[in-house]
Amino acid sequence: MASVQTLASGSGADSHLESNNLKPTKLGGNVSGLSETPKQAIDTHGNVFNVPDYTIKDILSAIPKHCYERRLLQSLGYVARDIIAMTIIGNIGYRYIPLVESTAVRFVLWSVYSYLLGLFGFGLWILAHECGHGAFSDYGWVNDLVGWVLHSYLLVPYFSWKFSHSKHHKATGHLTRDMVFIPYTKQEYLEMKKANSIAELTEETPIYTFLVLLFQQLGGLHLYLTTNATGQPHPDHSFIGRSHFNPSSPIFDAKDYWYIVLSDIGMLTTFTVVYLWSKYFSIWSAFINWFIPFLWVNHWLVFVTFLQHTDPTMPHYDAEEWTFAKGAAATIDRNFGFVGQHIFHDIIETHVLHHYVSRIPFYNAREATEAIKKVMKNHYRYDGENMWLSLWKVMRSCQFVEGENGVRMFRNTNGIGVKPREDTKN
Template structure:
């Protein structure tokens, strides 16, 4: 018996879960952190910043080997199924499994774009160009726009992707879609068409004063020094498209869809989902130019738990905060680094273990636009809201 005769009664599982959910939705601090990037870096073991060609290539070999096995199993055994209707179940299963593995390949190419694959920029760009082109991604085009995203994360004026709208900028369709059927439609379009729409028309990206397209070397996204490499990206995608054209001519469109385009839809869906959930959360602030700084912007992101897919996706899902702080760090050191910096970041670190489908539905419902709080002196700090 202690003060006032109270006893410490262990919390039930339900109470722990409720508290955890409340903590997850609690707004993270938005004031300038009491630590610097240098202090965060000192907490990380030095070997975490070392890049190994052999180690990095081992993930390329592993992913491509698994993808080859899935391809062999699908093309060898699905046609042998005793009843044609079983194929309608088997092919989607293959698309999901292959799509997950190829998302891992995409992540490795993404590391190349950050110069996190090796100490050699030419090698990173060569590997990244080949892997991304094979997935119909313009490597250099995305590399440069994504670099600007990392340089301006959380900025309402300069961030490059999933830039939330202010309430005054919402379109008439926002209110029309603010209901369960509308949210389902939003998610379906976002997960199926979101990635190509972003590349082609900069949908969900930063607004520019003229047309912006990742395939256009004269797009306002890029500067004069980058334009030639945008053409190289286009050439890579065109080369991959030509190979696909020849395969379609030889094997047929149905074969090409079953083997390649089905998994690619899964890859594109995961890319949008992962990025959306990393930067969209009720607890995260956004800033205008009067409040934004790089460190607070980099901390305005959240780590998520995708279960076994964390490993398949090379932990890009549950080490994203570390990735934004130190983007040249190889993914195979990011878990150790995240563990090291969490005590330094404290409440500035956000991790959400909410099941992904539940989180996806919650975010599309709760995070419609951003607005500053009435009566708050920090008018440059904006929070997600959903009241229309």
């Protein structure tokens, strides 16, 4: 098929500026001019947030040129490694776990088995994500073929995700143009509470937070894909009308139509394969080897992306204040230890860099991250706290954003950190 990777590869800073005929501007101002004094805001913790004042050119100039090199054989080697790991786990576990006599022990072993398959399954998801950005190789058709196969297997519509994800990169942190994890404004939050009496009665309780968290982690991905939940509202379209599976969705451009159809074909192919799998082997085989790991992949995707773009220190911007560079800086790197570095391909640890230049392959991202840290200085966000603890804290503290100078910071009604300007309980 013809390469489409250039449609998404423009999510890096340099491509974004070229495509819009813009020159790098100071982050404190807008694209039409510079601001002498960067704006400030107060984050959830009560700390002063200063809008960065370095330029995109400073960021790009700091990155060594060899970091942009994409090596096809190395990328394919990681795909092979993850598939081989899943095959080894499958062969050993599926052969020997049934021999264990204790039901309780078998349950534990099957749980560990599906968990491990889910880890490497998400590793494959990340490699397909690399394909969508054109970071996998220099060959567009290879990127699209590998990405389409891997994402389809994991029930993600490859081209649909690729196109909407590209728009997310081009508008990160923009309240009206970003594509995912868009926070409520204070007014929207109040309106949501009025429309949901249960939420109004229970929102401050930890059990409510837990239930929302559980729903988000298990069903958040496909709720987003099916209804565009947490994306832009598009009120003139129905849930299905704005779905990632609808070729006519307002999420996409008219030229994307047949690629969305191809994404849907990939999904239908996976459903067919899983049906035949359960028919010719067993339902249990398909369940434990594909469905449960698939749920884990869903969880990891929401877990990772939510924490990359939601944090008490993180700003969001109104349209008149937003620039590409500000949005790219409104992300955070975290630490997931051995799993994050060696199985999740550093997607957690190098995400700030990824939003500046998404064409850099993950195996060069750590070096490039160290380079941009020297430019970003205290504007570089990193949190080494246990990510499970961070997930709970973020869910409790980041309910909506407010601000009057175009820079909005997270607030909550749970009494955590800085209080909203007005009593949002009324």
